Amino acid sequence: xxxxxxxxxxxxxxxxxxxxxxxxxxxxxxxxxxxxxxxxxxxxxxxxxxxxxxxxxxxxxxxxxxxxxxxxxxxxxxxxxxxxxxxxxxxxxxxxxxxxxxxxxxxxxxxxxxxxxxxxxxxxxxxxxxxxxxxxxxxxxxxxxxxxxxxxxxxxxxxxxxxxxxxxxxxxxxxxxxxxxxxxxxxxxxxxxxxxxxxxxxxxxxxxxxxxxxxxxxxxxxxxxxxxxxxxxxxxxxxxxxxxxxxxxxxxxxxxxxxxxxxxxxxxxxxxxxxxxxxxxxxxxxxxxxxxxxxxxxxxxxxxxxxxxxxxxxxxxxxxxxxxxxxxxxxxxxxxxxxxxxxxxxxxxxxxxxxxxxxxxxxxxxxxxxxxxxxxxxxxxxxxxxxxxxxxxxxxxxxxxxxxxxxxxxxxxxxxxxxxxxxxxxxxxxxxxxxxxxxxxx
Ligand code: HEM
Numbered sequence: 001x002x003x004x005x006x007x008x009x010x011x012x013x014x015x016x017x018x019x020x021x022x023x024x025x026x027x028x029x030x031x032x033x034x035x036x037x038x039x040x041x042x043x044x045x046x047x048x049x050x051x052x053x054x055x056x057x058x059x060x061x062x063x064x065x066x067x068x069x070x071x072x073x074x075x076x077x078x079x080x081x082x083x084x085x086x087x088x089x090x091x092x093x094x095x096x097x098x099x100x101x102x103x104x105x106x107x108x109x110x111x112x113x114x115x116x117x118x119x120x121x122x123x124x125x126x127x128x129x130x131x132x133x134x135x136x137x138x139x140x141x142x143x144x145x146x147x148x149x150x151x152x153x154x155x156x157x158x159x160x161x162x163x164x165x166x167x168x169x170x171x172x173x174x175x176x177x178x179x180x181x182x183x184x185x186x187x188x189x190x191x192x193x194x195x196x197x198x199x200x201x202x203x204x205x206x207x208x209x210x211x212x213x214x215x216x217x218x219x220x221x222x223x224x225x226x227x228x229x230x231x232x233x234x235x236x237x238x239x240x241x242x243x244x245x246x247x248x249x250x251x252x253x254x255x256x257x258x259x260x261x262x263x264x265x266x267x268x269x270x271x272x273x274x275x276x277x278x279x280x281x282x283x284x285x286x287x288x289x290x291x292x293x294x295x296x297x298x299x300x301x302x303x304x305x306x307x308x309x310x311x312x313x314x315x316x317x318x319x320x321x322x323x324x325x326x327x328x329x330x331x332x333x334x335x336x337x338x339x340x341x342x343x344x345x346x347x348x349x350x351x352x353x354x355x356x357x358x359x360x361x362x363x364x365x366x367x368x369x370x371x372x373x374x375x376x377x378x379x380x381x382x383x384x385x386x387x388x389x390x391x392x393x394x395x396x397x398x399x400x401x402x403x404x405x406x407x408x409x410x411x412x413x414x415x416x417x418x419x420x421x422x423x424x425x426x427x428x429x430x431x432x433x434x435x436x437x438x439x440x441x442x
Contacts, residue, residue, distance in 0.1 A: 054347060091257055109240060151178075163220070170213070176212065221251050222251070282419045
């Protein structure tokens with residue numbers, strides 16, 4: 001840990017010609033980035049943007065994530081993306097300090113281990129329902145399957161047994177809303193936002209779609225309140241919230257937060273499922289190990305190796321290749337003065353690809369995580385600190401259960417070769433060819 005104080009002006013500054021190279025830190029192969037010449041910390045201050053410190057000094061990163069009170073993630077999202085319009089500024093990720101701590105404690109229980117066990121049957125059912133529709137013996141896009149699985153699981157777990165009058169309306173409203181988020185019009189709004197000081201242009205079609213979702217959710221909240229779960233343990237997320245301290249917010253706020261959970265969980269999970277399929281299809285040895293476990297009906301071995309595959313895929317293809325925090329006041333991390341308003345960026349993918357943290361970092365080797373949890377300081381797919389992904393345990397369990405169920409019924413056809421290149425999805429990485437794989441009967 002450094003004891004000498006430095007200010008941002010004393011650190012290497014990128015010149016305009018280097019700015020185009022920033023993209024290289026967001027794609028696999030970060031070790032080829034010429035920016036590495038600048039060392040572990042460098043500063044970017046393009047005109048019209050806040051000053052940004054990019055750091056992969058692990059002491060900086062540790063101190064940044066440990067500091068809950070002086071930094072905000074919501075302010076980074078508002079400055080560079082249209083997340084505030086998508087999520088709503090009152091949702092968890094936009095809150096800071098004590099308010100965030102209080103709300104997070106209320107939202108967390110349905111995503112902790114005890115609750116997670118109760119979701120497993122539904123996850124298995126969703127795969128069994130979808131599986132007969134997938135082609136056998138010919139290539140198809142697993143990313144699309146990932147989206148279907150993610151939405152099936154989410155609607156079932158977040159909303160549970162929605163009254164039949166609302167079930168289909170809710171699903172259709174959610175699908176239309178997600179469709180609007182992916183529309184060209186809204187993508188254009190997202191791209192313009194950082195260039196106009198973080199102001200997100202009004203986009204009425206998205207508002208309309210959000211209101212449709214909220215209207216059904218509010219009806220459902222009212223119905224659940226009128227008929228509580230008669231002493232049974234509620235299984236779904238919404239029922240776990242109704243009647244708690246969270247429910248003292250107005251209904252619109254609870255509905256908005258439910259929407260925030262759906263949004264945070266949907267794309268990230270679908271894309272990760274796509275990457276796992278793409279990685280497996282390109283790595284015969286990993287699939288041979290999974291097949292051996294599935295053929296022997298050895299579920300413990302299958303689960304252990306799948307956990308390792310999921311962790312290794314998320315190391316090499318984190319949906320978000322970086323995260324960041326904006327200083328709410330003048331502060332210091334690991335001896336570096338961070339002025340109020342400056343942004344600290346943590347290049348997650350660069351850290352994941354560093355030989356200092358992983359041997360042969362560019363090699364897909366699930367064994368490195370076999371029987372060992374990823375190290376929370378150098379494996380940052382879900383971020384870290386007080387804003388670490390609320391659904392991390394949920395997402396890991398979901399990936400394991402969904403793939404276990406697939407592999408108990410199907411084999412993945414493999415061929416060694418390069419893994420699909422990534423395509424930029426909003427700020428994230430998604431498989432460019434939609435994760436084309438071939439499944440065979442087991
Ligand atoms: C593979 C799937 C997922 C990935 C890669 C992912 C990634 C992330 C990342 C990078 C963050 C920001 C963390 C930081 O910068 O420290 C985050 C926050 C968050 N995620 Fe996820 N996420 C995933 C799934 C989910 C799921 C399934 C849920 C809900 C069920 C969820 C809900 C949230 C929430 C509520 C936050 C904000 C937490 C806070 O501000 O306290 N995510 N996620």
